Amino acid sequence: xxxxxxxxxxxxxxxxxxxxxxxxxxxxxxxxxxxxxxxxxxxxxxxxxxxxxxxxxxxxxxxxxxxxxxxxxxxxxxxxxxxxxxxxxxxxxxxxxxxxxxxxxxxxxxxxxxxxxxxxxxxxxxxxxxxxxxxxxxxxxxxxxxxxxxxxxxxxxxxxxxxxxxxxxxxxxxxxxxxxxxxxxxxxxxxxxxxxxxxxxxxxxxxxxxxxxxxxxxxxxxxxxxxxxxxxxxxxxxxxxxxxxxxxxxxxxxxxxxxxxxxxxxxxxxxxxxxxxxxxxxxxxxxxxxxxxxxxxxxxxxxxxxxxxxxxxxxxxxxxxxxxxxxxxxxxxxxxxxxxxxxxxxxxxxxxxxxxxxxxxxxxxxxxxxxxxxxxxxxxxxxxxxxxxxxxxxxxxxxxxxxxxxxxxxxxxxxxxxxxxxxxxxxxxxxxxxxxxxxxxxxxxxxxxxxxxxxxxxxxxxxxxxxxxxxxxxxxxx
Amino acid sequence: xxxxxxxxxxxxxxxxxxxxxxxxxxxxxxxxxxxxxxxxxxxxxxxxxxxxxxxxxxxxxxxxxxxxxxxxxxxxxxxxxxxxxxxxxxxxxxxxxxxxxxxxxxxxxxxxxxxxxxxxxxxxxxxxxxxxxxxxxxxxxxxxxxxxxxxxxxxxxxxxxxxxxxxxxxxxxxxxxxxxxxxxxxxxxxxxxxxxxxxxxxxxxxxxxxxxxxxxxxxxxxxxxxxxxxxxxxxxxxxxxxxxxxxxxxxxxxxxxxxxxxxxxxxxxxxxxxxxxxxxxxxxxxxxxxxxxxxxxxxxxxxxxxxxxxxxxxxxxxxxxxxxxxxxxxxxxxxxxxx
Numbered sequence: 001x002x003x004x005x006x007x008x009x010x011x012x013x014x015x016x017x018x019x020x021x022x023x024x025x026x027x028x029x030x031x032x033x034x035x036x037x038x039x040x041x042x043x044x045x046x047x048x049x050x051x052x053x054x055x056x057x058x059x060x061x062x063x064x065x066x067x068x069x070x071x072x073x074x075x076x077x078x079x080x081x082x083x084x085x086x087x088x089x090x091x092x093x094x095x096x097x098x099x100x101x102x103x104x105x106x107x108x109x110x111x112x113x114x115x116x117x118x119x120x121x122x123x124x125x126x127x128x129x130x131x132x133x134x135x136x137x138x139x140x141x142x143x144x145x146x147x148x149x150x151x152x153x154x155x156x157x158x159x160x161x162x163x164x165x166x167x168x169x170x171x172x173x174x175x176x177x178x179x180x181x182x183x184x185x186x187x188x189x190x191x192x193x194x195x196x197x198x199x200x201x202x203x204x205x206x207x208x209x210x211x212x213x214x215x216x217x218x219x220x221x222x223x224x225x226x227x228x229x230x231x232x233x234x235x236x237x238x239x240x241x242x243x244x245x246x247x248x249x250x251x252x253x254x255x256x257x258x259x260x261x262x263x264x265x266x267x268x269x270x271x272x273x274x275x276x277x278x279x280x281x282x283x284x285x286x287x288x289x290x291x292x293x294x295x296x297x298x299x300x301x302x303x304x305x306x307x308x309x310x311x312x313x314x315x316x317x318x319x320x321x322x323x324x325x326x327x328x329x330x331x332x333x334x335x336x337x338x339x340x341x342x343x344x345x346x347x348x349x350x351x352x353x354x355x356x357x358x359x360x361x362x363x364x365x366x367x368x369x370x371x372x373x374x375x376x377x378x379x380x381x382x383x384x385x386x387x388x389x390x391x392x393x394x395x396x397x398x399x400x401x402x403x404x405x406x407x408x409x410x411x412x413x414x415x416x417x418x419x420x421x422x423x424x425x426x427x428x429x430x431x432x433x434x435x436x437x438x439x440x441x442x443x444x445x446x447x448x449x450x451x452x453x454x455x456x457x458x459x460x461x462x463x464x465x466x467x468x469x470x471x472x473x474x475x476x477x478x
Numbered sequence: 479x480x481x482x483x484x485x486x487x488x489x490x491x492x493x494x495x496x497x498x499x500x501x502x503x504x505x506x507x508x509x510x511x512x513x514x515x516x517x518x519x520x521x522x523x524x525x526x527x528x529x530x531x532x533x534x535x536x537x538x539x540x541x542x543x544x545x546x547x548x549x550x551x552x553x554x555x556x557x558x559x560x561x562x563x564x565x566x567x568x569x570x571x572x573x574x575x576x577x578x579x580x581x582x583x584x585x586x587x588x589x590x591x592x593x594x595x596x597x598x599x600x601x602x603x604x605x606x607x608x609x610x611x612x613x614x615x616x617x618x619x620x621x622x623x624x625x626x627x628x629x630x631x632x633x634x635x636x637x638x639x640x641x642x643x644x645x646x647x648x649x650x651x652x653x654x655x656x657x658x659x660x661x662x663x664x665x666x667x668x669x670x671x672x673x674x675x676x677x678x679x680x681x682x683x684x685x686x687x688x689x690x691x692x693x694x695x696x697x698x699x700x701x702x703x704x705x706x707x708x709x710x711x712x713x714x715x716x717x718x719x720x721x722x723x724x725x726x727x728x729x730x731x732x733x734x735x736x737x738x739x740x741x742x743x744x745x746x747x748x749x750x751x752x753x754x755x756x757x758x759x760x761x762x763x764x765x766x767x768x769x770x771x772x773x774x775x776x777x778x779x780x781x782x783x784x785x786x787x788x789x790x791x792x793x794x795x796x797x798x799x800x801x802x803x804x805x806x807x808x809x810x811x812x813x814x815x816x817x
Contacts, residue, residue, distance in 0.1 A: 110775075114549055114550060114774075117550040118549070118552055119552075134777070135775065135777040137777060138549060138550045138551075138777030139550045139777075141551075142550070230667070230753070231755065287644070287665075288645060288663040288664065288665040289644075289665070290665045290667075290668025290758050291643070291664075291665025291666055291667040291668030291669065292643055292668070293639055296640075296646060433776040433777070435775075436756070436771050437570070440756060440758070440759060440760055443668065443755070443758055444759060447665070447668065447669075447758070449670070449758070449759075471546055471778065
């Protein structure tokens, strides 16, 4: 090695540059894709948690919350915000003046809390909702049973279970354990502008035939019947499921929920899908939905009034508050049936409670989480929620007949009352996380790229794949 | 590899000018506090950070990929290579893989060509008389072309999703205004024929500016005499770009190609902003989206991590291929050119 020092260092430099670069490229290459997976890579050994020293259990303190407890709640900050939990925490604070109640918002529940669940330090109360919610099949075993919340008295002194709508407990029961308290009563219906209908002498359709006739009327007025957006194409699946279940009865629902083979080929389901196929084929849908953001699509209904009807949950009024035409008078009617004598009656609606609140067993202060729930289920907090969010809670009798001036809220209460015991609900779509896959098929169908047969095949395959996947824990529904 | 120097001054720090006159071999120096602390700060610390934050997560990820971890408990069972065999039969994943490969092929190529064209025009593509310079208003174009890069990717995605809106979008508005009535209500992101191309366009649009600036800097480093000589020899703008510019800034092009490829293979933000569901018939569904859905919606972190490992392998393979192609097409490696 007798090269001059100069060349030597130049060479070394060049080699170094290249290596550094390769290494840089390799590191970046590895880092980029794994970023997501790495977020949860620190897996400490479990444990942690453990109940804090409790206070004495009494009628005023049914869960034995220590007087100086620190309670932490993480609330999904979506359409309903999180201030209503702060309100309830404030109410609880009046009973426990020395305890601190901290209410934090989050829009990505699963991403934010995943490390805390793994680490054994989850918060005391979680509103596990929104697109980033944690799948219940993964955490159901780690949650406190909430039966004692229902047995406790509310802040007005009434047993909480006696103040609620029926079926609330079923919605939050996984494998026989009641672990999720769904706070908001959500009614699924088809929504329209009462003023527009009155102006034109239209009536809300009770059957698919009437809906198709209404589509023809709409066409004369240069309007469409329905509109959809790409992220919400499965609202039409909800509508189809609701229609099939109310027309064919509970066995239709059970077959679907238990992922039975050919569940999507049941008669009532097929009649509904064929009717929808006809509506699509006749061009009664505003075209281009597969490329339209869903709130923009919804605005074409609520603001531009290009479409007459929109199927959705009761949150729609709140969601479109800023994009609703003046004097719209948003009102709902039960999902159309396949005939005028459906199995569950024309008034039957899907009514389920949503916004599942959970209390992780490993939390420091599960009693604190339950105490906030007790506050939320008390009349003051429930009324406050309905009044500010224009949505009913699971607590009965907190919405006055005028719906605090909201036509949609009044319509929901009226539909719930008319349905009486004829309400139903199902959760298999959320439970198995099927929505992303179903969206793709539904977008294709509503665009006209698939017929009812193709749609059925696509949906059945999604169901069959999950049924055949041993790694997915199944829930038996009866 | 080297013998210790017999030193006569044990207490003093090694002199900085201690280059041996006779041999090029390195000699070991005294481990003084200075040197030790330097090693600790400059070598051990970064190495420790690298090991803790890069190597160990990789190792863990590979392990998680072989478990059935749901992501929300500390418990998991080892399942060997099951997750990987399952990936082979997962239609949705294979579709995502194919889309990612397509993106890795198209996006870097288009972006590099466009960025090179713009960079050439604003540096050497100007009038053919006088000194070698860019076209009139070059500075203006340079600034303009960089704008998209200043906008965060998520914003780019959301804005373009609105531009592509069938009814209210700018694009269809312009097309209909120009007389293309058939384009009214055409869902650019909702039609399987156009969704991928439309998405690629957005990604390219957002990257071109940055790589233009990169190439401009590189071209500025090429002596102007070379361009003058080429012009005197009668080379036109295209010939100059292909025969002079590209070979002389080859390193930069390769670097750009790799980084663009990595971005294109990932491109989670763009796709999630424009088509969170994966597009019509999964036309724009990419591996990172599948990974995200599998982990956070379906609670299958083990399986999702396996996807991450495959994604890492694909990315490495891509980087390796680019180097290989570069070598085979005459890029003799840096040493050769620099010596």
